[in-house]
Amino acid sequence: MPPDHGADVRERPVSVKVIVEADGGSRGNPGPAGYGAVVRDGGTGAVLAERAAALGVATNNAAEYAGLVAGLEAAAELGATEVDVRMDSKLVIEQMAGRWQIKHPGLRPLAAQAAELVRRFSSVRYQWVPRERNQAADALANQAMDAAAQAEAAPVAAQQSWEPRTDPPTRLILVRHGQTALTAERRYSGRGDVPLAPEGVAQARAAAARVAQFGPLAAVATSPLQRCTRTAALIAEAADPHPRVEVVNDLIECDFGQWEALTFAEARDRDPAAFQAWLGSTAVAPPGGESFQRVAKRVRRAIAELRTRHTGQTIPVVSHVSPITLVLRDALAAGDAFLHRLFLDAAGVSVVDLYPDGGVAVKTVNETAHLSGL
Structure with a gap:
């Protein structure tokens, strides 16, 4: 997969009282944006943690809030x-x-996210400082902005010739779980552990038969939620020989917080400003939930670990809309708008080949022919 430009963290043991220095900015306002944050020991001033990340396109103020949240x-x-x-x-x-x-x-949603974090502490004090006293966080933010600008400007790497690669790829067969009651009603279904509906079991069996056509499977990786583990079990049963099922916690769906079980329209009408901010930035989380930026970081980690364990092999990855869409976004080098424009059917299949030399080939996206008879 493309390199992860997400948050970088270095940590040491902590004292009870800490100092948080944060900054953020953009080149263009809005433009390529990033943030930086430093956590220091409240007594000695020693650096305990550093965080920095590129945000894509955002405003200066949004980037500054993202730095505070981090x-x-x-x-x-x-x-x-x-x-x-x-x-x-x-x-x-x-x-x-x-x-x-x-x-x-x-x-407002960013401020609300920060305020929610503030409630975890016994006391939080705010102090404005001149820029020259915030140089560490400023330097991290500038590095993140540079990364955001480079990612925006970087051309897609091309093969040097039409000569086919000789090393086998690691093939990811991305399978969305079968239908649930919430899926049928187009409701946000995040961490709620809803089971497959009877139609979903039939869809999962059909997807399993399709996946079996890809040949020997190294393993079946799955989100820990039962709608995925059931789908994964059916895939393993249909394959010959039967691969083991590996539960990967990082493949779990995005936490939609207060929007869990709501439809798109219901979530939008509940808090139009928060919803619009979420649609406009992967750094913004639903109220009480998880941002796509955080989901992307853990999903990249999961894919990297699977790739290391199963290099050159075929691995079905059974997951949810958000993780699968994020994998496809990275594989296609697409922008963040892709996340709200791609539709994935229940039990749909997508295939991505990851080559040892860094090449990526997206073979299919949301294949559903195997569901046509249901």
Whole structure:
């Protein structure tokens, strides 16, 4: 898969009180954006954690909020109870301190995400600092912006010739689970462990027969949720010889938070500003949920581990709409708008070949011919 430009973290043991320094920016406002965050020991000033990530296209203010969220997440993961936040963004500091209103609808979900993290600590204090006192976070943010700009400008790597590759690829057969009650009603189905509907079992059997046509399978990787593990079990049963099923937690669906079990229209009508912000940026999470940026990071990790364990072999990967769409987005070097434009049917099959030299070939996307008789 293409290289992961997601968050980078370095950590050491933590004291109870920490300092979070955060920054973010964009080249163009909006433009290629990124953030940086540094967590320091509250007593010694020693660096405990650093985070930085490219955001794609975003505004300066959105990137600054993303930096704050990343810093607070790092502090929470390290077990801090008291946090001093220091930023050179007057806007973010004053809004989070409650002294300024958050007028821009696109910033409200980010501020809400930060506020939710703040509740994990016994106390959080906000302090504006001049840029020269925020140089560490600023440097990380600039590196992330550089990565975002390079990713936007980089041409797709081309093969040097039409000569076929001789090394076998690692073939991913991406299978969405069969239908559930929520699938049939087009509702967001994230972490809820809903079972396959009877129609979904039939779809999964049909998908299993199709996957068996790809030849020997090294293993069947699956999300831990039962709608996927059941589909994966049927795939393993249909294959000859029967491969083992590997449960991979990182393949779980996106956590849709307060939008779980809602339709697109219901989620949009509940909080139009939050919904629009989510559609507009992979850094924004549904209220109480998980951003696509975080989903992408863990899914890339899962695919990299599967590729290492099963190099040059064929692996069905049974998962959900969001993880599969993110894999296809990366494989096709597509933009973030792809995530809301690709439709994946229940029990649909997509195939991606990953070559040892870094080449990627997308063979099929959302193949459904095997479902035509149902």
